[in-house]
Amino acid sequence: MSMSGADHIAYTTNNMKAQIEFYTQVVGYKLVGIFPFHGVDGASHCFLDAGNGFMLSFVQLAGEKVEPVYGVSHSTDVGGPSAGGTVQHIAMSVDSMDEMLALRDRLRSAGYAVFGPLDHGMCQSMYLGSPEGIHLEFATTDGCAPFDPKQWLMQETASELGMSEADMARYVNPQLMESQGGSVPQPPRESAIPPSPIPGPMFDQLGYLSDEQLREAMSFPTPEEA
Numbered sequence: 001m002s003m004s005g006a007d008h009i010a011y012t013t014n015n016m017k018a019q020i021e022f023y024t025q026v027v028g029y030k031l032v033g034i035f036p037f038h039g040v041d042g043a044s045h046c047f048l049d050a051g052n053g054f055m056l057s058f059v060q061l062a063g064e065k066v067e068p069v070y071g072v073s074h075s076t077d078v079g080g081p082s083a084g085g086t087v088q089h090i091a092m093s094v095d096s097m098d099e100m101l102a103l104r105d106r107l108r109s110a111g112y113a114v115f116g117p118l119d120h121g122m123c124q125s126m127y128l129g130s131p132e133g134i135h136l137e138f139a140t141t142d143g144c145a146p147f148d149p150k151q152w153l154m155q156e157t158a159s160e161l162g163m164s165e166a167d168m169a170r171y172v173n174p175q176l177m178e179s180q181g182g183s184v185p186q187p188p189r190e191s192a193i194p195p196s197p198i199p200g201p202m203f204d205q206l207g208y209l210s211d212e213q214l215r216e217a218m219s220f221p222t223p224e225e226a
Helices: 015-027 098-111 155-160 165-172 200-207 212-215
Strands: 008-012 028-035 044-049 057-059 090-093 116-117 124-128 134-140
Touching: 015 028, 015 044, 015 057, 015 098, 098 116, 098 124, 098 134, 155 165
Parallel strands: 008 057, 090 134
Antiparallel strands: 028 044, 044 057, 116 124, 124 134
16 A cells, blocks of 8 residues: 555635635645535535645635634643644745745735744754735745755654654554455444544434445545536
């Protein structure tokens, strides 16, 4: 089994227009999709092209807006606390240092303070704040040595976090599993770890259908051109 990298990351937003305004007019990404969020009534979804096939996405839900709580849902800065499972920061890729500095000019011209670039060894990065408290990093490997895991897998750090050498050996070389062609059934309802992105009632109704039945019930064809 091989992986092909990230497809998109999706953030909740209370103001999709403000996010699109920032990422298109300030950063320079192109808006490539905005449409109803599949399977969620009243919600909207957008996609911004961040390059090399990676998309940045925002979801705006209908109804009451939940405001961020700094120190809980958001950290005040990259060194500040927030709850486990929350996003600490997002790093977007830039092709070269020249492109990074051109982007810094664009960001600062729009009134955003930018810190960096800093040399991290594996990459060079710069940082800024963006709408709704998202901590944003732009990084390039331009001018950096090729990434070598032997230099960055530090057992001392892992041990401080409760990971033994045996643990690390398992993490570096995960056990292989031979594909069964998608024939493994869902685990029993009473013991299954639920797919939390899917609302419970929807999963109860649709989660144990066959692939063909689910495809028939939840198919969202490509829109026709306007």
